[in-house]
């Protein structure tokens with residue numbers, strides 16, 4: 001089977017290729033900028049997969065949307081995770097804002113979420129969700145990873161930025177969603 005990915009992110013391409021090892025992975029030469037206007041991760045992933053699948057008739061396309069959700073902030077940053085501090089925010093800008101917003105929060109529960117949408121010829125065929133539960137730290141800890149990893153604490157007391165990429169890949173929200181996709185591909189397609 002062949003699968004088009006909606007990303008240029010090398011890290012994601014490697015991660016997806018390694019788990020879907022029996023699948024031919026293709027990418028778009030000119031990936032259009034698609035506005036993420038949805039209010040949920042699923043809606044945004046569906047918008048991207050549906051549109052991109054119209055560009056490659058008869059082919060399967062997957063698109064993903066992910067982010068971090070904090071209980072004490074009624075679900076924020078949510079679908080705005082990448083641009084939480086402002087439109088062109090860096091990872092560091094977003095972390096500083098989240099630490100500030102959470103400075104008085106007693107409930108520090110949060111989760112990373114990834115939604116992967118599979119589409120063909122403009123229609124969504126299936127979508128898959130993965131989550132990783134944790135808590136928001138009071139400070140930046142660790143140097144690995146990206147995004148909110150340095151302020152996301154796991155049950156063992158380490159931040160996600162203290163995990164190696166191999167360790168993170170075993171437990172990540174993206175891997176959980178990808179494993180569900182792999183199961184569908186193996187069983188049905």
Ligand code: IMP
Nearest residue numbers: 064065066067068081082146147148149
């Ligand atoms: P994207 O949809 O994968 O581009 O992710 C949106 C935003 O969510 C990123 O810019 C990060 O801020 C955050 N995010 C998603 N996945 C992770 C992760 O595994 N670690 C840290 N931050 C993440």
